[in-house]
Amino acid sequence: GAVVSQHPSWVICKSGTSVKIECRSLDFQATTMFWYRQFPKQSLMLMATSNEGSKATYEQGVEKDKFLINHASLTLSTLTVTSAHPEDSSFYICSARGLAGNLREQFFGPGTRLTVL
Amino acid sequence: AQRVTQPEKLLSVFKGAPVELKCNYSYSGSPELFWYVQYSRQRLQLLLRHISRESIKGFTADLNKGETSFHLKKPFAQEEDSAMYYCALSAISNFGNEKLTFGTGTRLTIIP
Numbered sequence: 364g365a366v367v368s369q370h371p372s373w374v375i376c377k378s379g380t381s382v383k384i385e386c387r388s389l390d391f392q393a394t395t396m397f398w399y400r401q402f403p404k405q406s407l408m409l410m411a412t413s414n415e416g417s418k419a420t421y422e423q424g425v426e427k428d429k430f431l432i433n434h435a436s437l438t439l440s441t442l443t444v445t446s447a448h449p450e451d452s453s454f455y456i457c458s459a460r461g462l463a464g465n466l467r468e469q470f471f472g473p474g475t476r477l478t479v480l
Numbered sequence: 481a482q483r484v485t486q487p488e489k490l491l492s493v494f495k496g497a498p499v500e501l502k503c504n505y506s507y508s509g510s511p512e513l514f515w516y517v518q519y520s521r522q523r524l525q526l527l528l529r530h531i532s533r534e535s536i537k538g539f540t541a542d543l544n545k546g547e548t549s550f551h552l553k554k555p556f557a558q559e560e561d562s563a564m565y566y567c568a569l570s571a572i573s574n575f576g577n578e579k580l581t582f583g584t585g586t587r588l589t590i591i592p
Contacts, residue, residue: 406584471524
């Protein structure tokens, strides 16, 4: 099956700093990538959807100036948490979807655990 | 707005016994429903989708539009079925994007 990687797998940062998380589709071209957030013992909540070469669309309640998403190529999307605060601590998961056939489903990355001190 | 409900957070079943994980949804359009599974220390992966009408690892799920349900079933549980299971609904967002809405998940534990 198609593989999606995320880097880093975990990160600890100080309050006020920015953190970048990368999401890569390793063996297919991802026309659409999704970013989710998961709090402990809760479900995945979609934050934003990004299509390659265009601006991301954010879900209601998600601050686009705080969570910057870039989808510059068909294999890479980045999420930057700007001026992170402890309440941003969470598990961030990306998924990627290709164009046709079996690639139409979403393939999930392993997630990135962010801890803001 | 769409919503997915999984009423059981935890479910324990003896090995060899039948399993049923409940999922109910609300959506004004024509739903496309999925079950995802997350085994310990692994990423989320697709288990099955309703349009395929297939059985994966012995699991099946039937979409019941009258009851707005998409329960996941397996006649004989196996220890390797222990995992977190999420029901999800695919819908078109206000922006015209296809998006998945997940339920809160059910942790299934198979008792040897």
